[in-house]
Amino acid sequence: MLKYPEREGIKDRLAVAPTGSISYINESTASIHPIIQRIEERTEGKRGKVYYPAPYLSDETIPYYESAYDIDQRKIIDTYATAQKHVDQGLSMTLFTRSEFPEGMYEWKKDSTYPTKKTTRDLNILRNYAWKKGIKSIYYVRTFTDNNETFSINECESCSI
Structure with a gap:
């Protein structure tokens, strides 16, 4: 963690960003949210429909995704x-x-x-x-x-x- 002299004595703050869309970019789940679908379909501007599989989804892991x-x-x-x-x-x-x-x-x-x-x-x-x-x-x-x-x-x- 970086130290900032002007923040000495100030308690560090922690916030969790809403990560629905960010999670797709990072190939992870959305924070502690459960998945919505095994493969989520989203419509994104000019790109149209985009499909995002749950992270690490495979034939072996399908039963673990609810x-x-x-x-x-x-x-x-x-x-x-x-x-x-x-x-x-x-x-x-x-x-x-x-x-x-x-x-x-x-x-x-x-x-x-x-x-x-x-x-x-x-x-x-x-x-x-x-x-x-x-x-x-x-x-x-x-x-x-x-x-x-x-x-x-x-x-x-x-x-x-």
Whole structure:
């Protein structure tokens, strides 16, 4: 680490950049974000569609890659809460949900009238869980919809309100 005389006595600050696009350039994952797809398709300006495979993806490693949309979001929140303790600023955390949850993913939906349909109650439960774990902010809530009925694939709900 470089020493700067004008900073003597000042505590070093640590911030983690939002690294979605930066990660593709460096052939790495986006910080501690789980992957969204094994091979992500993005549209980039004049270049058009560009495909980014997950780092080190091969026939042997495919089973180890799980989409962020298929993970209980509390596991992601727990990971960010652990990392947050070592970062001075807030981390750019995103919740990834499907419009339809796999049955049994969340225990509070067990006796629900809509056991798989995502509701605002589900988002509130996850946001409160994140707050209790010490998460400073949830940057985006992204919803994956198989039939594009409400939101397009990987649409940001926070941006569309």
